Amino acid sequence: MKAGIVGLPNVGKSTLFNCLSNAKAQSANFPFCTIEPNIGVVNVPDPRLATLENLVSPERVIPATVEIVDIAGLVKGASKGEGLGNQFLGNIRETDAILHVLRCFDNDNIVHVDGSVDPIRDKDTIDMELQLKDLETVEKKLEKVKRTAKTGHKEAQKEAEVLEQIKTHLESGQSVRSLDCSEDDFTTYIKPLQFITAKPVLYVCNVDEASAVSGNAYVEQVQAAVASEKAEVLVLAVGTEADINELDDFEERQLFLEDIGLDEPGSAKLIRAAYQLLNLQTYFTAGPKEVRAWTIKIGSVAPQAAGVIHTDFEKGFIRAEVISFDDYKSHGSETKVKEAGKMRVEGKNYTVQDGDVMHFLFNV
Numbered sequence: 001m002k003a004g005i006v007g008l009p010n011v012g013k014s015t016l017f018n019c020l021s022n023a024k025a026q027s028a029n030f031p032f033c034t035i036e037p038n039i040g041v042v043n044v045p046d047p048r049l050a051t052l053e054n055l056v057s058p059e060r061v062i063p064a065t066v067e068i069v070d071i072a073g074l075v076k077g078a079s080k081g082e083g084l085g086n087q088f089l090g091n092i093r094e095t096d097a098i099l100h101v102l103r104c105f106d107n108d109n110i111v112h113v114d115g116s117v118d119p120i121r122d123k124d125t126i127d128m129e130l131q132l133k134d135l136e137t138v139e140k141k142l143e144k145v146k147r148t149a150k151t152g153h154k155e156a157q158k159e160a161e162v163l164e165q166i167k168t169h170l171e172s173g174q175s176v177r178s179l180d181c182s183e184d185d186f187t188t189y190i191k192p193l194q195f196i197t198a199k200p201v202l203y204v205c206n207v208d209e210a211s212a213v214s215g216n217a218y219v220e221q222v223q224a225a226v227a228s229e230k231a232e233v234l235v236l237a238v239g240t241e242a243d244i245n246e247l248d249d250f251e252e253r254q255l256f257l258e259d260i261g262l263d264e265p266g267s268a269k270l271i272r273a274a275y276q277l278l279n280l281q282t283y284f285t286a287g288p289k290e291v292r293a294w295t296i297k298i299g300s301v302a303p304q305a306a307g308v309i310h311t312d313f314e315k316g317f318i319r320a321e322v323i324s325f326d327d328y329k330s331h332g333s334e335t336k337v338k339e340a341g342k343m344r345v346e347g348k349n350y351t352v353q354d355g356d357v358m359h360f361l362f363n364v
Helices: 013-021 047-056 082-093 119-149 154-171 183-193 217-225 238-245 250-259 266-277 302-309 311-315 325-331 334-339
Strands: 002-006 038-043 060-062 065-070 097-103 201-206 231-236 280-286 290-297 317-323 344-346 357-362
Touching (some): 002 013, 065 266, 238 266, 311 357
Parallel strands (some): 002 065, 060 290, 280 357
Antiparallel strands (some): 280 290
8 A cells, every 4th residue: 555745846855755665765945856755664653562562572574554655846847748647647546545745834945846836736736736736637438438328228327327426526626535425435436546636635734843833823724725625734844753753863853842842753644544545454363483464455354454464364264363452451461351341352343443453363
C-alpha cells in the first residue's frame, strides 16, 4: 500500500519525504528537483509495540510499515503533458492515497513557482490538473459504454448513467471522492477506472516553526476550503522537522520538540494518519522469538489476517486465539490472560480488531 506525496514544485515535498523515511531524497531550492519518484518504506510509530516488548522480552521487534512515494511537482498544464505531467500523473495513479503538501509559510528566500504564497490557489491548481486527467479517463470510457447502451444493454445503460454523473461532477470542479453515490456504484463502476481524484487525500499544511502547534491564517483558509471534502488536514513544520532529524541524540530531539510545544514529531502523526488514510489497521503476534505488528485492511476477517503471515495459514485456517491489547497490558502476560479467562477462541467469521494479539491454528 502506497501513499504518494504531491504538490506544486518547491513546497517541501522532498524535505517531508526525507523526514518520514530518512532516505535523503534530493531537496533543493528550485522547481523540478525531483523527477523520478523516490520510494521509502516507513515504520508506523506504535507505542503498543514497546509495551508488548517489555512484557514479552522477545529476540526482535518488527513494526508495521507503509510505503511513501515522493512524486515530482505538478504544474499548470500537467494533464496536457506540461512539466513532464503525464509521467507524474501516472506515478500518482499507482498510489493508493494522496498526501497533498501545501505551502503555508512566508519566506522570501524560498522561491514559489507562482511568485507568491497562496495555498488555496496552489490546491486549486493541483486539483484542476488531477480532475482534467480524470475527465479524460471518464470521457474515453463513456464513449465506449454509450455505444453498447444504444443496443439496449441494461448494464451498459446503468454504467453510462453513473459515468455521466462523474463527468458532470468533474466539469463543475469537484473531485470524484466527493461524489454522492452508493457503495455498489462506487465498487462496480468507479473503482475499476482508478480515478486519481477518487483516492483518499490528506492535506499537509507546511508551516513555519512558530505555527507548528496551532497553525496560522493560511491553515485556516485550507481548513475552510476542504470542509466539504472527505479529507483530513494536518499541520506540520517540515523545515523544523528536518532540523530535528539532524540531531543524533534522542534527548536533544525531545528537548527541541518540547521547546516548540510538541509532544512527538509531527512526522509520526503524519505516518499514522497516512496508515489510517489507506484504511489499514494493526494486529500483533507476540512470543519469545519476536513481537510483530502485522498490517491488514480494516474489516478483515481472521483467515485474511492469517494469510498476511503465510497463504497456508489462510488456506488451512481452523481458529484464532485472540487477546485484546488492553487485556494483555493489564494482566501482563499470556498465561495470566488465560487464567483470567480473557483469551477468546474465534472462527472464520471473526472481524479482527485493531490491536488484537493473535495466534492462529491451521492445518494444510
